[in-house]
Amino acid sequence: MKYSYEFKKNCIELYKQGKWADTPRGINKYYFRNYIRRWNNLVETHGIEILKHKSHNNSFSVEDKYNSVLEVVKGKSTYQVSIELGISEGNIQNWINNYKIYGYNGLVNKKKGRKSKNTTMKKTNIHKPKKLNESEREELIRLRAENEYIKAENEIIKKEIALREKNYAAQLKAKKQRLSKNSKKKATD
Known part of the structure; x- marks a missing residue:
């Protein structure tokens, strides 16, 4: 259900007064x-304008999404x-x-909509790659190094997540064993 801006604003005003708005049917x-x-x-963080309905969707960059995921991995709640x-x-x-x-590629915005039925109409550029000048070559080297760094960082994060899951599974197993021992003791008493 979508609520109007005025309705939300009134609900928040009542909430700040220590009252609750009537719950819709x-x-x-x-x-x-x-x-x-x-x-x-939301209003305390972003201001009252955040409650207005937006005519367009926010699109977040891959880096924004990645940073948000890292915040949650570091311990912040999704809320x-x-x-x-x-x-x-x-x-x-x-x-x-x-x-x-x-991984990181899962955060990339994908094209929306149905794929084209006629694939022969796509432009095909069959040209020989042009030679790179010195600055382009340096940038390519820098980007490749940065890519390797990000891949290594992703691997570390994956290993961290796997380790946490393994530790959590071990804790659950130990808890089940303790519970089963306690239930056996109660049964013998």
């Missing part, structure tokens, strides 16, 4: 109050990051899942 009171809290946090960016937690979760599955 068909909406769970608990969820509606969470919406109001979220709206309040905190979503409030800072002014987007939903679902978007952050999607970025994290894409990053876990595809």
Whole structure:
């Protein structure tokens, strides 16, 4: 359900006074109050204009998405990051899942829409590659080095995530063993 700017603004004003707005019909009171809290946090972070409906979607660069994912990996909650960016937690979760599955390439914006049926109409440039001048060659070398650095950094992050998952699994296994020992002791008593 989309709420109007005025409605959100009134809900926040009542919230700041210590009152709750009437819950709309068909909406769970608990969820509606969470919406109001979220709206309040957004307004405190970005100002009242954040509540207005936007006519266009925000498009985040790959670096912005990557930095957001790193913030969550470092320990920030998805809620905190979503409030800072002014987007939903679902978007952050999607970025994290894409990053876990595809790595850095999972954060790249993909073309939307249906693929062209007629592939013969595509332009084909069959030219010999032009020779690079000195500055272009230096930039290419720099970009390749930067690419290698990012690949190494990604590998480190993947290993960190795998290690955390392994430790968490070991903790769960130890907890299950303790619980089963305690249940056996109670059964014998």
